[in-house]
Amino acid sequence: MFPTFSLWLSFLIAFNFFQNTFTSTLGTETDNLALLKFKESISNDPYGILASWNSSTHFCKWYGITCSPMHQRVAELNLEGYQLHGLISPHVGNLSFLRNLNLAHNSFFGKIPQKLGQLFRLQELVLIDNSLTGEIPTNLTSCSNLEFLYLTGNHLIGKIPIGISSLQKLQVLEISKNNLTGRIPTFIGNLSWLAILSVGDNLLEGDIPREICSLKNLTIMSVFLNRLSNTLPSSCLYNMSSLTFISAAFNNFNGSLPPNMFNTLSNLQYLAIGGNQFSGTIPISISNASSLFNLDLDQNNLVGQVPSLGKLHDLRRLNLELNSLGNNSTKDLEFLKSLTNCSKLLVFSISFNNFGGNLPNSIGNLSTQLRQLHLGCNMISGKIPEELGNLIGLTLLSMELNNFEGIIPTTFGKFEKMQLLVLQGNKFSGEIPPIIGNLSQLYHLSVGDNMLEGNIPSSIGNCKKLQYLDLAQNNLRGTIPLEVFSLSSLSNLLNLSRNSLSGSLPREVGMLKSINKLDVSENLLSGDIPRAIGECIRLEYLFLQGNSFNGTIPSSLASVKSLQYLDLSRNRLYGPIPNVLQNISVLEHLNVSFNMLEGEVPTEGVFGNVSKLAVTGNNKLCGGISTLRLRPCPVKGIKPAKHQKIRIIAGIVSAVSILLTATIILTIYKMRKRNKKQYSDLLNIDPLAKVSYQDLHQGTDGFSARNLVGSGSFGSVYKGNLESEDKVVAVKVMNLQKKGAHKSFIAECNALKNIRHRNLVKILTCCSSTDYKGQEFKALVFEYMNNGSLEQWLHPRSVNVENQRTLDLDQRLNIAVDIAFVLHYLHLECEQSIIHCDLKPSNVLLDDDMVAHVSDFGIARLVSVIDDTSHRETSTIGIKGTIGYAPPEYGMGSEVSTYGDMYSFGMLLLEILTGRRPVDEMFDNGQNLRIFVEISLPNNLIHILDPNLVPRNIEATIEDGNSGNFTPNVEKCVVSLFRIGLACSVESPKERMNIVDVIRDLSIIKNAYLAGKYDRYL
Template identity: 75%
Template sequence: MFPTFSFWLSLLFTLNFVQNTITSTLGNKTDYLALLKFKESISNDPYGILASWNTSNHYCNWHGITCNPMHQRVTELDLDGFNLHGVISPHVGNLSFLTNLILAKNSFFGNIPHELGQLSRLQQLVLSNNSMTGEIPTNLTSCSDLEYLFLSGNHLIGKIPIRISSLHKLQLLELTNNNLTGRIQPSIGNISSLTIISMDMNHLEGDIPQEMCSLKHLTKITVFSNRLSGTFHSCFYNMSSLTYISVTLNKFNGSLPSNMFNTLSNLQCFYIASNQFSGTIPISIANASSLKELDLSDQNNLLGQVPSLGNLHDLQRLNLEFNNLGDNTTKDLEFLKTLTNCSKLTVISIAYNNFGGNLPNFVGNLSTQLSQLYVGGNQMSEKIPAELGNLIGLIHLSLEYNHFEGIIPTTFGKFERMQRLVLNGNRLSGMIPPIIGNLTHLFFFSVGDNMLEGNIPSSIGYCQKLQYLDLSQNILRGTIPIEVLSLSSLTNILNLSNNTLSGSLPREVGMLRNINELDISDNYLSGEIPRTIGECIVLEYLSLQGNSFNGTIPSTLASLKGLQYLDLSRNRLYGPIPNVLQSISVLEHLNVSFNMLEGEVPKEGVFGNISRLVVTGNDKLCGGISELHLQPCLAKDMKSAKHHIKLIVVIVSVASILLMVTIILTIYQMRKRNKKQLYDLPIIDPLARVSYKDLHQGTDGFSARNLVGLGSFGSVYKGNLASEDKVVAIKVLNLQKKGSHKSFVVECNALKNMRHRNLVKVLTCCSSTDYKGQEFKALVFEYMNNGNLEQWLHPGIMNAGIQRMLDLDQRLNIIVDIASVLHYLHHECEQAVIHCDLKPSNVLLDDDMVAHVSDFGIARLVSAIDNTSNKETSTIGIKGTVGYAPPEYGMGSEISTYGDMYSFGVLMLEMLTGRRPTDGMFEEGQNLHMFVGISFPNNIIQILDPHLVPRNEEEEIEEGNCGNFTPTVEKCLVSLFRIGLACSVKSPKERMNIVNVMRELGMIKKAFLSGGV
């Protein structure tokens, strides 16, 4: 009898059951053993996640394991984010039913096992944010069901496998933040299912292959921070599916087609920053109505006007900074009005472009959600609009390096959320408004390099979160408020340098316990350096130079164990250098030059390296390392004996002087009744006097070999004075020359109360008779080893055979030094002083090539009330020197500050061209101003001093090019020539004033330093 159909059906079912039972049993054992091997490869399990992986539980119940309920086979291994440390066991390849392998955010290292290519059912492979090395295994392309491949955040090397195109179901490809090289494979264009490609932060080269344009479902492509280049294929602009494009930090070039955004209606984010794109912003940008973020910034070269962006109603972030947008005209910022329609804007940056005109008032109508606004580094001028105060949601506001003038608007007091306010590098004037104290969330405040005046408001003390405070390079006066020094939040920098602050440094400076950098240099501070400064234990940079601090160097500085930079130069410090400074092991720079220090220089630590130490200008220092070339120190017993001898000499001298004074006063009173004064001159305030004998001995009888120059009213000698214990310059008046007596009085009275770091310091004077009974008058000044500026600008004539040369950096510093003196003379003295004879021979250079203005023999003091000259002046002939004296003086006009500005302008042009204003080439009414004006601004290289031109570029220079000059340096040169021309125009009232000159020079110097040669 034949078996029935039901029999065969029952038999088939039984055989199938037996087969499944055998497969399940074998599979269970295979998966179990594979998981145990995986666990054995884990060396560290900080959260104890694998504690459940034991025999008391079925492996399908282990943490992170999911099984197929029918066959009890492992389908998912998910241990995401548990910081497991170890390698991925190759036995994972035996989990043949596995569809999801998720091991992201751990510390797996070693290669990706090739055995993973055996997982034919695998759909998700997620190994992101580990430390995997080696290449992407080629046989991963055998996982034909793979949909998500996440390998980001590892250390993978090599190329993207060519066979990746075999993954026909792949939707997401994430390879970000590895070390992959080579090109993006064109075969990727065959994976039609792809929606996201992310290959950021690798070393990929070449272009984006055109084949990728066929990916009709692609929504996101990010390749930022690679080495990709070339242009975008136009087919990409037709991919309407794209919502996200990021190619930032590559080398893509070319222009953006005008119609490129017509079909990208779904685009939400477009990032092309830090490439080499050029041309204008496409006007079609208005059609990308879904845009939320637009970043065209950094190292591109986009130019022209910014089109209307008013249709981008969803726009949240706009970044156009560091391009060449705008034409420096009043229409440049009209596009900002269209942005008032974008109510979701939170960030706008148009910084460091070429936008001109004024910042319009309607900027106050921008989105109330705006939190960051950056417009620094442009050409904007006029006042900062008060309407900015309407943007009460602002957290960051940067207006630096423009030409804004006027006051800081009081409406800024509304910025209750403000954290970062940057206004430096403008032309702001007036006072720092007390409303700054309202900004209680402020952590960064910079108003340096302006013309702000008045006192530092104590209300800054309310900014209890302030970490960075820069008030430098202004005209701030008064004392340093204790409220500022009490800000324990100051951790980054406190910079009050280059102002006119006075008084002492309060002991409360010790409350800045967390400050990293403190700079109060170049002010008028006095008194002792407080010992409490040693409590600023985090301090790394301390600059106190250019003040009038006296007393000794506090030994508490040794408490600053992290101090790397210390500058105490150009003060009045005395006593020894503390030995304890040797213990600061990280100290890289110590400058104590030009003080009155004495005693032995230590030899350890910073004192043992000549390149890190400056002690010049302290004539009583001795010892130290041999490279300092200081005199050896005397033995202590010899010092003691010398001290006693000096004491005896002083006592005898004082007694003798008292006796002589009594006799002289008696004789003087007797003669006074009968003798009329020879000259009706103002009385010179008492100065420490020196005798003719001292001067005669100090100059070897005024020997010709000590003659160093000829002045307007006499001769200048180099000499040594025992009383000064230093080399000095002695100006001996030629009393036979008419006006010399008055010149002596004027110079004494001009210099007696003036104190500025760039003025030549008068040490003493002599009014006596010589050995022949003739009247003798002389002034004694600090001696400048580097002579005068004339000798450096024209070395061939003044110093035959001596090659002296000033580079552009030195010339710029000297120009700034001279301008600083004029600003002081015209605006900071109790009575304004007009120098009247500014020229290269009256500018002396010290050891550090710092300029010092000298020769006030024909200076004039001006009444601060009515701006008229008082009687303390020399009136001999035309004021000044031919070529440098302004033309109006030759026509009988009264002297004025305008005259000094003319001389300064001519001096600047001479320094830039290397030609004297009296050069023989200037004939028939021509002059240096006209000579420069003809070539300005396009051909300045033709008139530039040949010493400033790179020698290896002579052929290019002849063609009018700028040789090796960077664009920044070229702009600096143009700006310097412009100032020189503006100061030396014929009409006095049209000349640039010294306040604007100082502001412009400050900007030029910063640009020069940042642009570099």
């Protein structure tokens, strides 16, 4: 038996050897084929790293391949960061021994292959920063040994698949920066080994599930930039002592932060919850989080005093900006003393809060490592402590828009590393200290809108890296030092406007070859405009108005091909307008008003559009396009004698015309028996040149229905074409049968004749005459707006959805800003404040560039101040606006006020965002547009937002891998706009948001939206 058993055993060993050899050979062939198929799917290999993948060497020696020593099978495929472009071949799923697949930082596109689910030995899958689309493959959950899953930075859609709950060994789940939707699933709590959860920058919504608190090993939780809402699960989340990193910024979380929040978070190093709606105070327990190095609480609704932070010895970044912290009291900044213990602090911001009082001397005891200090937009007062100069590590210091006074300390000369210094909008006095020249690294200096005096120090020429210099609106005098023009680094701005600078603009200005904007307006400068200014080849904006420049306009300006805006008005320039200026193709605005220019006005380029050109106040100019209404230029070659005859004939014709006109006026007077009051009213509109009834009748084809643009309370508006204006115009014909129409006509003339603003509809002329039937006729002629009214865009009449015009968010935001600027101008900038009284979409017109222009001042009120008492010149008794837009107090007999316009603006803003009228038929049982918005914010934003601003079909959007334009950044912008609308339309007039704050907040929202500010939270 023994020999037989031995023989059998030998046979088994041999068979097993040959079987393993055969299996191994078959396996290596499978791996080889899989890798070659992977190579075939690569369409671009810029570094040529796959060149080694050929039959001349074994695949275990190919670049990026690591094989297992025993089986010679592929265990690792690592091609990270080589900019490979192509698809991920499904044949990768045949690499059955693969443990690590790393294709991060390439340009792979298409879907993640389902066959990757066959890799049951896979432990690490890294596909970060590619362009992969589709959903996370469900088969991937079959990789039961997977420990690390990195899918961040792709275009993945759909929900987080439930199958991930089967990956019991998973330690890292990073799927941020995709377009994932749905909720954070509750099964996350089953992944007991999970240490890192990163799902930020997606479209996730709902709560953070309480089950997350079961993850005892969780150290990093990142959910930033989603649509998550309600409160954080504080009862358990803040008890997770393992947490070192929490990023929940830019969601819709609300509620207050629990007082004991930081009692158990002793290991927490990073906390970023900015850009939410947290309220209440900063918990005192924060001092227990002694390991914190980053604390971002910005852009919330936090109030009260900042607690002591002195125990946070490792703190490097502290951001509290854009809250409501502080009470404008002397105690607001006491916490700064505790920060002197934070010796590692690098960045500190309290901008845009309510901090008051003086800046304490202890500010100079902050960390010498401090790089950025943001104090702007508060109510801090008093002098700047000299001790601030001790912070020699500062590269950025912003203190703008406070109430600082006194001199700029000479200790600022220690800021040798300073790059950006912003002090504008305070009450600084004295001179700009010469030590400013010590700041050799400075690239941005802004000290405008203060009370600084004296000369501009020549030492500023030492700031060789300066790109932005703003010294505007001070009391600076003397000449502009040549050292300023030696700063060839100046590329963004040189603004010296609204000072008392004298002397000439030297020819050295031509050294600023990279300057984009140059503003020396409203000074006492004189002499010629130097020809060398034509050497500023990148100049786009040039403001020289309000000085005493003389001489001629240099033709060298035509060399500045990038010039878009040129203002030379209110100087003493003479001679002709150079014809070569019409060759600047990008020139959008030219103002040469109120000089002594003469000769023929060119007709091409900017001179061919009267809306872009201003030549008023130059009595010797002639010609130009007909809409300028300048006198014709003399015909060359006519002899003096002939001129004399022409003058005689012209005199006779003029005399006859005067007699004939007088006869007509007398006849009309007798027929109509007008009273004195009518004539005294008409005297108010004399500055407007008038057209005849015949002109208007012909220009509108007899006021035909096909030219009817719209109608309102006191008249109808027709589209017309006047020969005298040589352009398409809008003619508002008053319905004089309607009571109050006559007063409306006078009011609108008086309101519009002396006001000018880019966002007001420009009145061209008027008509006060009789029609062909001898009936009284009054009309106003305005610029015609090709894009119609905002009403037509928000509420199109077309039933054909495909042909309907819609407004995107950019346009709506710009329109809101345009309207706000008009109200600011009417209420605060006019010599006599004007209350519009009827702000609504039909009174907002849009030009070719979709710029908004406010119209219809038929019921406007002029407000004059006499002996400190406001008097309103009422245009139409009893008419105070339109239902839905007029404030509630008007219905109770209250006088019109700027508060009323703010209410109208608020309701208009809500309508712009929702696409619903204030009196929409859907509102019943006492509900209105304001209540509809208020009860829906912020959790039900899609319900209230205009459907044109929401992706047409969310499911379809998910399927095609496109999240649309409704990103979290957009959502943050929209919610902020809604809040402005609500704040403006509260019932109590004095509690409404004022126009100054509206302008400020709209500017912040617009800048943040355009700059993608929210993306800085990663």
